[in-house]
Amino acid sequence: MPPRRSYDQYCAAARALDAVGDRWTLLIVRELLVGPRRYTDLHADLPGVSTDVLASRLKDMEQRGLATRRRLPAPSAAYVYELTGSGRALLPVLEALAEWGAPALEERRPTDAVRAHWFALPLLRHLAAAGAGAGAEGTVEVRLDEGCFHVRLAAGEQSHGGQTYGEQTYGERTYGDGPAPDGADATLTLDAGACVAVSRGELTLGQGVRDGRIEVTGDSVLAKALREA
Structure with missing residues (x-):
């Protein structure tokens, strides 16, 4: 393996890019923020990446302390990759990138792949803010035509631990791919266009509900907070 390239600059941003700046x-x-994933899952949800590049990047991430590989308990023989604390600390970086890049989400191109859980990053702050504003906590299931994901919101501070297969904990919020495993306190149904509008700050959750672009179901305090956000 050739030696890794470095910017060789005594700068925090340059050091960060040394670690995560590769394509x-x-x-x-982003994929591992959803939770531990098998190599085949990662390859399926990263359209366009070659097997060689994916394997190389995962190895680099292990060497840099961003991710680890472990075997699932018996009877499963599968291995999964998961983020370390250092890797999980990149959540606000990805959130900021998603917020910065949201204006570029105009009309979807014919070549664009899409996965439902890719919308978790731009929506996460809006859902967390709506819940925090009402002091509400619980699980929100977000349903799109492309699939669904779930977000858990906590009213108080939590540690960065508590990860399970398919889900991770980050401060006051967690999220995972697919339906909420223990049921949802509120269900959000919308399309990708409404997701993008919320992400870009063009539409609030409450406005989307009133305009009929977003449907919130549930009788919980959290569901009411989302309808009124």
Whole structure:
């Protein structure tokens, strides 16, 4: 293996880019923020990455302490990759990138792939803010035509631990791919266009509900907070 390139600059931003500036690395982090993933899962949800590049990036991430590989308990023989604390700390970086890049999400191009859980990053702050504003906590299931994901919101501070297969904890919020495993306190149904509008700050959750672009179901305090956000 050739030696890794470095910017060789005594700068915090340059050091960070030494670790995560390679093509695909941050998108692998995006996938692992959802929770531990098998190599085949990662490859399926990163359209366009070659097997060689994916394997190389994962190895680099292990060497840099961003991710680890472990075997699932018996009877499963599968291995999964998961983020370390250092890797999980990149959540606000990915959120900021998603917020910065949201204006570029105009009309979807014919070549664009899409996965439902890719909308978790731009929506996460809006859902967390709506819940925090009402002091509400619980699980929100977000349903799109492309699939669904779930977000858990806590009213108080939590540690960065508590990860389970398919889900991770980050401060006051967690999220995972697919339906909420223990049921949802509120269900959000919308399309990708409404997701993008919320992400870009063009539409609030409450406005989307009133305009009929977003449907919130549930009788919980959290569901009411989302309808009124």
